[in-house]
Amino acid sequence: xxxxxxxxLPVPPQLPARGLRLExxxxxxxxxxxxxxxxxxxxxxxxxxxxxxxxNGLKTMGFAQYIKFFGDSFNLSVLGDTLLLGLKVTLLxxxxxxxxxxxxxxxxxxxxxxxxxxxxxxxxxxSVVRTFAWVVILGRQGIINTxxxxxxxxxxxxKLLYTPGAVTVALAQIELPLMVLPLITSLMNVDPNLRQAxxxxxxxxxxxxxxxxxxxxxxxxxxxxxxxFASAVSAFVTQTLVGGGQQIFMPFYMYxxxxxxxxxxxxxxxxxxxxxxxxxxxxxxxxxxRRSKGFVHA
Amino acid sequence: MNRTEARSAVAxxxxxxxxxxxxxxxxxxxxxxxxxxxxxxxxxPSGCGKTTLLRIVAGxxxxxxxxxxxxxxxxxxxxxxxxxxxxxxxxxxxxxxxxVRENVGYGLRARRVARDEIARxxxxxxxxxxxxxxxxxxxxxxxxGQQQRVALxxxxxxRPRLLLLDEPFAxxxxxxxxxxxxxxxxxxxxxxxTTLIVTHDQEEAMSMADRIAVxxxxxxxxxxxxxxLYDRPATLFVAGFVGTANLIxxxxxxxxxxxxxxxxxxxxxxxxxxxxxxxxxxxxxxxxRPEHLDLTQDLVRDNGRTEGIPVRVEMVLPLGxxxxxxxxxxxxxGMKVVVPRGHDGPRLQVGDQVFARVRPGAPISFxxx
Numbered sequence: 001x002x003x004x005x006x007x008x009l010p011v012p013p014q015l016p017a018r019g020l021r022l023e024x025x026x027x028x029x030x031x032x033x034x035x036x037x038x039x040x041x042x043x044x045x046x047x048x049x050x051x052x053x054x055x056n057g058l059k060t061m062g063f064a065q066y067i068k069f070f071g072d073s074f075n076l077s078v079l080g081d082t083l084l085l086g087l088k089v090t091l092l093x094x095x096x097x098x099x100x101x102x103x104x105x106x107x108x109x110x111x112x113x114x115x116x117x118x119x120x121x122x123x124x125x126x127s128v129v130r131t132f133a134w135v136v137i138l139g140r141q142g143i144i145n146t147x148x149x150x151x152x153x154x155x156x157x158x159k160l161l162y163t164p165g166a167v168t169v170a171l172a173q174i175e176l177p178l179m180v181l182p183l184i185t186s187l188m189n190v191d192p193n194l195r196q197a198x199x200x201x202x203x204x205x206x207x208x209x210x211x212x213x214x215x216x217x218x219x220x221x222x223x224x225x226x227x228x229f230a231s232a233v234s235a236f237v238t239q240t241l242v243g244g245g246q247q248i249f250m251p252f253y254m255y256x257x258x259x260x261x262x263x264x265x266x267x268x269x270x271x272x273x274x275x276x277x278x279x280x281x282x283x284x285x286x287x288x289x290r291r292s293k294g295f296v297h298a
Numbered sequence: 299m300n301r302t303e304a305r306s307a308v309a310x311x312x313x314x315x316x317x318x319x320x321x322x323x324x325x326x327x328x329x330x331x332x333x334x335x336x337x338x339x340x341x342x343p344s345g346c347g348k349t350t351l352l353r354i355v356a357g358x359x360x361x362x363x364x365x366x367x368x369x370x371x372x373x374x375x376x377x378x379x380x381x382x383x384x385x386x387x388x389x390x391x392x393x394x395x396x397x398v399r400e401n402v403g404y405g406l407r408a409r410r411v412a413r414d415e416i417a418r419x420x421x422x423x424x425x426x427x428x429x430x431x432x433x434x435x436x437x438x439x440x441x442x443g444q445q446q447r448v449a450l451x452x453x454x455x456x457r458p459r460l461l462l463l464d465e466p467f468a469x470x471x472x473x474x475x476x477x478x479x480x481x482x483x484x485x486x487x488x489x490x491x492t493t494l495i496v497t498h499d500q501e502e503a504m505s506m507a508d509r510i511a512v513x514x515x516x517x518x519x520x521x522x523x524x525x526x527l528y529d530r531p532a533t534l535f536v537a538g539f540v541g542t543a544n545l546i547x548x549x550x551x552x553x554x555x556x557x558x559x560x561x562x563x564x565x566x567x568x569x570x571x572x573x574x575x576x577x578x579x580x581x582x583x584x585x586x587r588p589e590h591l592d593l594t595q596d597l598v599r600d601n602g603r604t605e606g607i608p609v610r611v612e613m614v615l616p617l618g619x620x621x622x623x624x625x626x627x628x629x630x631x632g633m634k635v636v637v638p639r640g641h642d643g644p645r646l647q648v649g650d651q652v653f654a655r656v657r658p659g660a661p662i663s664f665x666x667x
Contacts, residue, residue, distance in 0.1 A: 193391035196358050201405030202379040202456055211404075215395045292395075 051268035058265065065269035075253075075270075082233050082250040083277060085167065089232035090225050092172040093179040097224065100176075101183035102213075123177045131238045134170040135161060138242070162244030170242045171232050178231065179224035186220025187213070215292075222289040229285075230278055250274045308369035308382070308459040308492050309334045310355065316363035317350055324350045326516035327364065332509075337486055337493045339507035343539070344498055347516040349464055352496045356385045356462050368460055379408075384458030388465040390449035392437040398424070398448050399433040405456035423451040426485060443474045450485065461486070461493040467502060479506055500540050504528070512536050528587070532575060534665040537585040544591065544633045544654075546607065550582040550664055559584050559664070563628065566607045568656055576666040583665045588636040590660035593623060593652045606653030609633055611646050621645070625654065 054064035069075045104115045122130060137143045138160040145157040160166055190213060198208040236251035243249070248256075250270060258267035310332040317325040325347040332338050340348040353359040355366055357378035365374050373381045392401050402423050406416045424430045427447035437445055446466065453461065466482065467475040483506055486493050497503050503510045504524045511521040512535070520532040531537035538545065548561040550573060557573040559582070560566070568584075576582055594606065612632075613624035616639070623646065625633040635654055646652060656662055 191389070191391060193387045193389060194393060196378075197385070197387060197391040197452075198393075198404070198408075200356055200358065200378040200383070200385050201408055201452065203404070203408035204379075207408055212393060 053265040086233040097179035105187040178227040182223035183220040218292040311367040314364035339503035341503040342513035382459035384453035385462040581667040588634040606655040
């Protein structure tokens with residue numbers, strides 16, 4: 001054991017000064033930036049530009065389309081219905097999704113694989129296919145009505161399809177994975193010792209769930225709500241096919257004004273209004289989320 | 299301030315407690331009796347089943363066999379909250395979304411204690427652990443030691459009959475560890491609460507516990523006071539795990555009025571008046587603490603054999619009041635001998651050939667090999 005060895009250790013080669021090639025990583029993001037500008041930012045600006053015209057020929061600029069939108073109670077009811085739909089779908093996915101996520105997190109490992117497949121299954125088929133499945137289930141000659149008629153429980157087919165309830169249920173099923181996946185992530189992050197600590201301090205299972213598990217899963221709950229709400233209010237295909245035009249929502253209204261009535265500036269204004277409403281809601285949820293995240297990573 | 303109010307000190311008794319995880323036996327028929335107000339350490343290497351045993355006592359794991367009694371009554375069928383056992387987790391498990399005050403009051407709220415009584419008891423507990431100034435902080439704003447104090451206060455607030463601590467000092471740095479050991483010992487004495495601490499650190503166990511239960515591979519090896527454990531280890535495992543021991547293989551032979559130990563090559567011998575726990579003639583392992591041996595340069599020859607074990611000095615470490623000698627035997631295996639400084643005789647130099655002998659009256663152990 002000679003201490004003289006220490007002195008002969010090789011000196012590490014001088015590292016190049018930091019910050020010399022800092023531009024390289026930034027330029028790597030350029031393809032994405034170009035894509036984003038070309039397919040998100042430019043169309044968005046175009047939309048805003050079109051919505052700020054008073055005539056369909058896009059000659060005079062002004063706020064006439066917005067004044068028209070907010071001046072008519074019909075338009076406001078469409079907006080209200082759409083946001084309410086988003087809210088109802090979000091609440092329903094929480095109601096179904098929370099127990100599902102909780103079940104997944106507490107299930108033994110071999111069941112988790114199967115459960116995850118079941119949770120992801122809706123994502124693996126296109127939303128058009130999933131929507132048609134609901135049409136098949138809920139239609140006049142659909143599975144439910146046929147079953148009820150055969151059992152003799154009803155005399156005439158029930159009106160299930162083309163109702164607001166049908167739209168809510170179908171959307172909730174279709175958007176469910178968007179709620180369950182973030183919930184699973186945040187429930188997995190809750191230290192199991194916290195639950196055991198709560199139990200040993202004298203709290204029952206229900207109190208432990210409400211006071212420990214639920215508050216600590218709020219970030220996942222908010223992230224899921226955000227995704228579900230944003231996709232529910234803009235789900236054109238499902239809203240239209242399952243709703244059958246009985247109730248008009250913003251995406252269909254937009255389509256109608258643009259394609260059928262050729263009112264492009266008005267359709268653009270509808271789009272802008274919906275966009276801003278969603279943006280406000282997203283911002284509020286994000287603000288709440290930032291507050292609650294601090295606890296989870298304590 | 300009546301925080302020293304007497305808690306009904308309670309005894310704990312384990313009868314043949316056994317636990318299996320699938321095929322592996324984590325806890326194997328442990329019998330243990332803890333006296334009221336006693337602080338007992340469950341000591342063992344990681345994976346020896348000590349944490350499993352603690353969780354069984356807490357009621358967080360249902361054991362596969364045996365029974366647990368707290369204060370004379372069997373608690374095997376009781377849920378954790380009805381056993382009167384408060385557990386402090388290794389990572390403290392403080393609720394991150396609650397303030398210190400809310401954390402400490404959690405158990406009281408769960409038990410539907412009146413609001414002003416909760417406030418009074420929380421204040422009392424925060425004062426007990428000296429955390430009153432941090433009542434409105436969140437756990438993430440506290441240091442490790444402070445978090446531990448809060449966890450302790452939270453557990454003690456519901457007045458458990460039994461305090462369970464799972465590796466309480468593992469996450470603390472060395473200086474803090476000593477402070478918290480003293481702190482927990484103080485609180486434990488003040489409340490007179492029966493306490494069970496799980497630890498893998500023998501120094502921690504020795505300095506804190508009234509009695510130590512040493513576990514290995516699910517089996518309780520020995521349950522004794524720290525000094526007894528150190529001086530008279532019941533098994534070879536305890537001799538090696540608690541403190542440092544020089545272990546030498548050889549043969550034991552009973553002579554009239556004494557015993558003779560001969561090491562494996564048969565070149566050196568040691569004569570001692572008493573042998574234990576194994577006193578049968580035959581192959582044994584000799585175990586001696588470094589301070590129970592002495593070094594001498596005198597060659598005491600007896601029929602061509604040396605009295606003592608011939609060793610070579612490899613290193614001398616002056617450690618304040620004592621000198622630590624790192625030695626090597628003829629077969630290359632290492633030995634360690636600690637000699638008080640100021641001891642008569644010359645200081646030995648690296649390379650010296652000397653003999654290790656048993657100090658007169660020193661407790662030496664033999665285990666059948």
